[in-house]
Amino acid sequence: MKIIIVGGVAGGMSTAARLRRLDEHAEVVIYERDPYVSFANCGLPYHISGDIADRNKLFVVTPKDLERTLALQVHVQHEVTGIDRSRKVVRVFDHASGRTFEDHYDKLVLAPGANPVRPPLPGVNHPRIHALRNISDMDAIKAVVDQGAFSAVVVGGGYIGLEMAEALRRRGVRVDLVERSDQLMQNLDPEMSRDLAYHMESHGVNVHLGTNVREFRDADGRVEVVLAGGAHPVADLVVLAVGVQPENELAKMAGLTIGTRGGIVVDQHMRTSDPDIYAVGDAVEVRDAATGEMAVIPLAGLANRQGRVAADHIAGRPSAFQAVQGTSVIKVFDMTAGGTGASEKALRRAHMSYTKIYIHPNGHAGYYPGTHPMHLKLLFTPQEGRLLGAQVVGFDGVDKRIDVLATALRAGMTVYDLEDLELAYAPPYGAAKDPVNMAGFVAANALRGDVELWYPEEYTDLPDDALLIDMRSPREYAGWHIPKAINIPMGELRQHIADLGDHKDRPIYLYCLSGFRSYLGTRVLRQYGFQNVNNLSGGLKTFIAFHRNPLTSAQPAVPFEPHAEDRTAESERIPVT
């Protein structure tokens, strides 16, 4: 059997390597348009930054390795330009020799990847404007930086945009980051991405949210980037990172079915509409596990897994690719952010019902140095409490909690299961009650009816007779509080029960810094017969993430940092069970 694979990076090379292990006697031919196969795609920004000093480290294996060890026939700079499905041949153009030839396949695997979107803006073809897809792009960008670039504009606030903004800052370049929507990282909900923007600003990136690029103009060989807001930074380098589109040309020409998102349509075995043609990686559409919607998700892990499934099926094994959770993570300077499953935005779009909670636990035991509070958001079904999605943003231990929650979600766990998870604890790594357990406690408390939650987005619609109570200390209250809130510190609540007695039926809205003291307050008031007591989920930390103005405004609406001492306010340190 002869298998031809178009594209030799993550998906294509995974298919090839797996195929060889399953079938020593198959003929496996790989055509790769670019000069490199199996390179470390996700490492490109880190060579530009200097983190990966040795460029050779990006080349996982060479064609010679693959020939020698896996007996693969790898042809680089060979572009497949057409497929004749009736004759089962591909047409190949050899960039080196200029020759075109045909090659016959029994099974064909398309792994062409995705192309950076190039928005049709005036001046977009200026030579200093680059996307970052492959080694050549990386080399070109790095050359400009090495020559002493002073300033750069990065267009797009997703993975590549953020990683490139960091890389350029680390090289001492002035960076403007321009993002059309009002938030970075579209896979996160807006309130969860808020701190990422501030963190980038703190590292000297000028973040322009809610800002379109109008045009690019030449400025003596540099690029003037005209922004909708009126700014027009001039840059030595522009990095376009506004997303990718599946490379579907070849598939389209061959008459294979293309989905509504522009990706190649495949079945669970990665077969296209032609049973002798498979497709894997960034070019295919996958099903979102939570919402059931089709999506194009360019992640290396998925491409590898799909390659394995395609190879298995070609070799006669029934492996199937499952729907996608979209687990992902990004490092942005010192922060880590990511998630798994559906976002709140996605659940709304899909008209799915959900409940959510926010918590802000430390990455590890607060008394052991080097930890910071993280933002953790959990989404789950309102009845059974089955996990739908999770997002985590912070510093230490964020990637760990994303992976634990991804595993729990895959297992179909509920928030009650999270309460009981037995995770590893030593002071440098976690807490006796891990953040994941804490998320379970808080969510399960809500589902069991032990507490009613309210959310920052409801603030402007609170009932007229609402009694808003800030349960922090007088000093914290004096520093800043939500307008209209009165102050009853948790430690004094029991003394005020009598005064509050007239308000037993009045809606009461409690809050504190992170939601814990006000949870205690909720429990006390309810047991004293107050009927309508609500606790602000995530406390002021989440409230601020919602209501602080975007960076484009001159002045934040609420202070970014609560009073310094509040972070360790004694009364937040009560053991939570």
Added chain:
Amino acid sequence: MKIIIVGGVAGGMSTAARLRRLDEHAEVVIYERDPYVSFANCGLPYHISGDIADRNKLFVVTPKDLERTLALQVHVQHEVTGIDRSRKVVRVFDHASGRTFEDHYDKLVLAPGANPVRPPLPGVNHPRIHALRNISDMDAIKAVVDQGAFSAVVVGGGYIGLEMAEALRRRGVRVDLVERSDQLMQNLDPEMSRDLAYHMESHGVNVHLGTNVREFRDADGRVEVVLAGGAHPVADLVVLAVGVQPENELAKMAGLTIGTRGGIVVDQHMRTSDPDIYAVGDAVEVRDAATGEMAVIPLAGLANRQGRVAADHIAGRPSAFQAVQGTSVIKVFDMTAGGTGASEKALRRAHMSYTKIYIHPNGHAGYYPGTHPMHLKLLFTPQEGRLLGAQVVGFDGVDKRIDVLATALRAGMTVYDLEDLELAYAPPYGAAKDPVNMAGFVAANALRGDVELWYPEEYTDLPDDALLIDMRSPREYAGWHIPKAINIPMGELRQHIADLGDHKDRPIYLYCLSGFRSYLGTRVLRQYGFQNVNNLSGGLKTFIAFHRNPLTSAQPAVPFEPHAEDRTAESERIPVT
């Protein structure tokens, strides 16, 4: 209702805090023998080391906080000395006033913890010999170090022993660590703990494995520790860390049922044999989830969870405590080690059948700086591949993989599920194929029959006609190889098929550095008709962990580190799917 709680640290205080939230009107009284409640037990070594410079950080909350916020009555230096179950009263001795009094309970919760074992050795009561259980112990040890201790002997190679050895080394103290058995960390299998011992040695700890203490002698106020091997280090300080025993005196005197392990016997709601008396924390026996055996496991996370269950049940809720996985982690200088579920030792003891695999993946993408190979061992049922246990030892990302595997194990996942887990990947945090996925691949390959594995412990029993083939490069082979192995590099295997043709029925044992090249070799040979091909699980890295002599011998039997360049041998870098 009045609830009396004996002991105010992890388990007791969790019970109290949860009780208050469930029942605002309950009277909750806590008697704590020591001067402190709710202190950070697990942080004690880190104050001695100086990592936690501020002693006050160890006090999570004060009795005043608890009174003010949770309306708990906390009495420190109050020791409960007896229980009269018929009258439902406890007898309390107030260490401060010298007064004894009785107090009535409706429900009683015992959370006395566990006591360090003090072996009955001659001289064990020397004033320079300390255990580390509470704040006073910590203060005493730290005082000796602060006064300029030159040398210390730590007896016991478990959590406390290792953490104390590190703490003392960080303070510049010369440390001898003495462990009776032939390995550190009994919850790990011996081959997994081997690198921990070498790592401690590399940080200047003199590790004495398989060594008993015979006696302690006074040496001008210092302590001479006479070891079975003949050494007799003289120390300014001895730390006894040979384990703990459940503090069961009070329960025993009251006639409550004590288990075979010496712990208080409780039901799933944490009730003792007296339905009005609960017990939680290090003093109780729990059921091991994998083996079904009863055990006493002193872990803060379990104590907290048990406290929550006891409080729930007292308040009329049906919460139940599950069997224990024993998930745990320890930091030892730069290394991290831990596990979840059953060890191989435990499975053998319980006569349970299992299969195992070893892998050595990097903590994150190899091309991104700061990563190291870890040792990962997975135990699973031989038929369905259901997870039974996992151990991970290494540097970066170890704690994360322990928690992911703990979650997967709790969910009842199989090794096939691990193959498909969708974990978060970015170069600083993981790999497109995460170590957990890799473990799934390797284990599933074995279960599916794609590869037959052999193990280092079988080496001395290989059949006489075995053909042992080292599949590494000639340079690696020349550096060191398993005695009797011949060398056929993977890249040249196909050329040797003809020569090997005479041996189609002969048992062939392959190996390489980590097991990957020889896995490829296995696949090739089997497809060329070789009937009996076996791949060394974990490769030389695991082999060395088994066969390198313990530290007590003068000369290692095999070199600790394979040839420096082998670690990044190109041919190990082929994408694995």
